[in-house]
Amino acid sequence: MNDSDPTQVKRRDFMQLAFGWCSALFALGASAVAGARYIVPNVLYEPDQRFKGQKPEDYPEGTTFLSDIRVFLIRKGNSFRAVSAICTHLGCTVNRGADGHGFHCPCHGSQFSDNGEVTSGPAPRPLSWLLVSLSRDGRLIIDASQPVEAKKYLVI
């Protein structure tokens, strides 16, 4: 190799450049990843999505609104079901229709049938049905974080 040829890159210069750039980029990249990861919380202090209610017989026939978890508990004879009151459009709380049927959202006017299906308005999905179960001491447990297939009842 001819040392005086200006088009030749010396090994030492090449190594210095390569190491320099690699470590600079690595430092920047690692800091960016760590910084981005830093703002994703690892622990959430949010209210429990499971709600322990009364004994089944304490609920009246028809609809009860469980405000703690924003869920409608609907009793029909000895069957219980839970429908989420959180509008699937933009997260407002839906209201029971004025005549006791269906649900409607005050924010953007979405309307839902008794089963939670969208009947009009911008909502993209039906209201979720949620898991209703019975605790050991015979009380209802509604889990708002556990959606189930529509038309799934708890029958006592």
Added chain:
Amino acid sequence: MLQRVWNAFRASRVGRSIFRVGLPASNLERAQVAISSFLLHLQPAKVHKRTLKPSTTFGLGLISLYLFLILGVTGVMLMFYYVPATDAAYQNMKDLEFVVTAGRVLRNMHRWSAHLMVVFVLLHLCRVFYTGAYKPPREFNWVVGVVLLLLTLGLSFTGYLLPWDQLAYWAITVGTNIAGYAPLVGQKLKFLLLGGHMVGESALIRFYTLHVIVLPGVVLMLVALHLWRVRKDGGLARPDEPAFVQQELAPGQLPTSKTYGLMELARGSTPAVGLAPEDVVFTWPNLIFRELLLFLAVVAVVLVLAIFWNAPLEELANRVHPPNPAKAPWYFLGLQELVAYSALWGGVVVPGLLVTALVLLPYLDRRRRGLGVWFARERKVALTLFTVCLIAAVVFTTIGSLFRGPNWSFQVPWKPIPAEEQAFH
């Protein structure tokens, strides 16, 4: 008397170390004061006469800057009492309103300035569009301006949550859910913004941090860049002067038709090169005086608004019952109206396309014809497109603000809402 005290101070060692020039008496000093004073050097020593004419810009950008400064000062004042915690924030608002001396006026000033700033930044954007002032060489400064508009909306939106009342809570719930509709990243973005799944303590502290330091810091830096580019791009946009012919120069040859004096040197083909010296006047006092006058006017208007009209504060945030109807801030009501038809289109597609179009505009519309002229005839297509979008935005915003009642049903604003429809269930 005052004059003599000032003169003595100016002549002292301390006075000379602070003020390099002092109040200028000669043209030389008028130039020196603009060049060597920190605040005044934002301006060139001399400006074109067009700059002084109100109809050139109506001072819209400057008014926006003044409102930003008022927001900074009143915002820092509010920070002395405000605690960003869900169980304290609303109480602090009540304290500011009823207990703290002048607290109500400061909060009102902050709120009204924020609304006005959105209005004036939008008007400023319209002015720059209708005078074609984004055309080369000012393309990049237009893009900086678009980013500043988005930051202004972001500042207003993050500030919206802080009072922790019904208005705040549900506007942010709706707003962040719209972000959730963005393809692929939507849900992650929403989680990151809120620091959780719902609007709660972590969302409040995140919005607060963004509102009081992150966004204002970025705005401040970009405003500095924005103003610097105005100067470096040759001052305010104005029509090319027909009399000017660029001289072909041999290397080393000095142009013969120019006077080198107190003007700035401007490189390349920027409009300031070849400027006839007769059309310019000294910045001090011509421009400075007008700017100070405008500042006084802006402060006066904000003060009058703040003294006579109170900023709204609804009941404490209730995470179960949204108000009916639940509305976003007014400048998002056009989007909310679209969102009422489809969240994806109204919340993501339309605003995304609008912002993309605004950013690309100066790179697509590059002809210099019509530069610096209001509603230039040569720009019929661009003017029509922009005006149609503008009218659509105004119409949707008006419908969303005034014509939407309970359950987002259509209603006319001059008819009272029946009591049974207002009630919650």
